[in-house]
Amino acid sequence: MRYLLLQEAAGLGFVALPESHMYQLVALLKRLHKEIDKLTIADRPELPHVVAECADLELLSQDFAVVDGLDYVSRLERSFASLQESEYPLISLLTEIRALQAQLEYLQEEE
Numbered sequence: 001m002r003y004l005l006l007q008e009a010a011g012l013g014f015v016a017l018p019e020s021h022m023y024q025l026v027a028l029l030k031r032l033h034k035e036i037d038k039l040t041i042a043d044r045p046e047l048p049h050v051v052a053e054c055a056d057l058e059l060l061s062q063d064f065a066v067v068d069g070l071d072y073v074s075r076l077e078r079s080f081a082s083l084q085e086s087e088y089p090l091i092s093l094l095t096e097i098r099a100l101q102a103q104l105e106y107l108q109e110e111e
Helices: 019-036 069-081 090-110
Strands: 002-008 011-017 049-054 066-068
Touching: 002 019, 011 019, 011 069, 019 049, 019 069, 019 090, 066 069, 069 090
Parallel strands: 011 066
Antiparallel strands: 002 011, 002 049
């Protein structure tokens, strides 16, 4: 298991993901950052900034929690699926998000 440390608007966030899929999530977040300014709507989803990735994590504060990777990607998918974008081809971003989501769902079913 790998952990991703994210700087979100509300503070720090932690996402747990199998090592085999961490690269995909990091690449997806980088792509979303690259493309988010191309959206023509005013209400763009808030994207976190990737701060670090690590193999071990021990949280010493009750103020934080680790979010499961599938839950995080599902939340990301919902935030982009709800957008009413008419100019930018949003379907390409949703396809990438949903591809990772499907892979994580498959992994969860296999466990």
